[in-house]
Amino acid sequence: MSVCLQAESIDVAAEYARLVGDTPGAAVATFTGYVRDHTDQQVVTELALEHYPEMAQKVLDELGRSAAQRFQLSQWRIVHRYGVLRVSETIVGVGAVADHRGDAMSACEFMMDSLKTDAPFWKREQGPAGEQWVASRDSDNQRRARWQLGETQ
Amino acid sequence: MSVCLQAESIDVAAEYARLVGDTPGAAVATFTGYVRDHTDQQVVTELALEHYPEMAQKVLDELGRSAAQRFQLSQWRIVHRYGVLRVSETIVGVGAVADHRGDAMSACEFMMDSLKTDAPFWKREQGPAGEQWVASRDSDNQRRARWQLGETQ
Amino acid sequence: MSITIKLFSALREALGESEFELDLVEIEHAPNELDVAVIKAALSKRGAAWRDALNQPNLVHALNHKVVFTDALVAEGDELAFFPPMTGG
């Protein structure tokens, strides 16, 4: 039931152990995102993640609580890195524990889709041609929009 | 890219490390199912999983390959236990690595929904009132059916 | 000239057998029409328990590890399994 913003790499095994604890629910879903060596057509050698710490903490806390309520989670966790990240390093990890598998898996999808567009982080890619800010993606906005209907209910 | 049928508990951290390897894709999704202490209205103290080993291996191999093709996975893993399982123990684990998060998460959902109805395992619950075979669930059949349209394409 | 029959879960329990060889020579059937339905009919003659177990509406038939309908043709050496709906995961 917590958020962590950290500069260090994500220890997936430790996060999993903490998420599940002594009494797991029936269903545990996780998602972990890694730095890719390419984006669209561009080669990426390094990624810098700028963030707005106070707002990121607040948005992700609210996102986790919203997921917990919406999908009846017994546990959830969101970990997001900031700073300079190399290719193949972890960027983000989410986890959800629920009584039913559909809820645990949907919660991870909801958390990922929402944080992509709602959490104040900005990616800056470094490649052979120099640095550039990553533009927001229409596909991310569309994925985010799938959850809107439910939000207004 | 493999299936494991095992009597032993699933070592989630080791499975994750093997799934991701040295060069992770951008997106890694996992799902792990645990024995619940209840099913519908009944208290469960122990679960016995009978299986048809040769067919289970074949069905799960084909399921993994089908998921890999459908969701462009670079890696996948399905682990399913058999034998006597106590409450809170692992039953099943699936994992998928893809370039895009939607693919990795959908692949886990597809694998779980499919194996629930298509893999030859049968649960027998032990509770205070005795033992009984678990009936198949309409909700599982409905979840499975969601993927059918795509299969015929 | 036989096939292997396998039974699982509640069927295995109800019938008290998990695996046996079935001699195809003894089974009456039209030429080239030895299918799963014919095998089910033949096994159903073993008694009420067999008839009931093999005629439940949601029975699953797997021929050589693949779920099939009752019109699937059976040949020597095949493995034919009967079981209730699967409940894994």
Place this chain on the structure above:
Amino acid sequence: MSITIKLFSALREALGESEFELDLVEIEHAPNELDVAVIKAALSKRGAAWRDALNQPNLVHALNHKVVFTDALVAEGDELAFFPPMTGG
């Protein structure tokens, strides 16, 4: 009588500032109508770079860590941030 302005990502770079205090007394506005739009208009007077940066169509405004529209009212002590669409995860 001031608020804190924060700028992130490409805005921070383009404007060369990440955080500063803005004195509300100097800002012209109708009574009870000191909103995000008024602050944007006031900051836009600082020059072309500010005007361009604060008037891009997809600019996001966050008041006290919450995304708002430009009609959100601003009060002393608030923290108002401007930034491009978020690209986390």
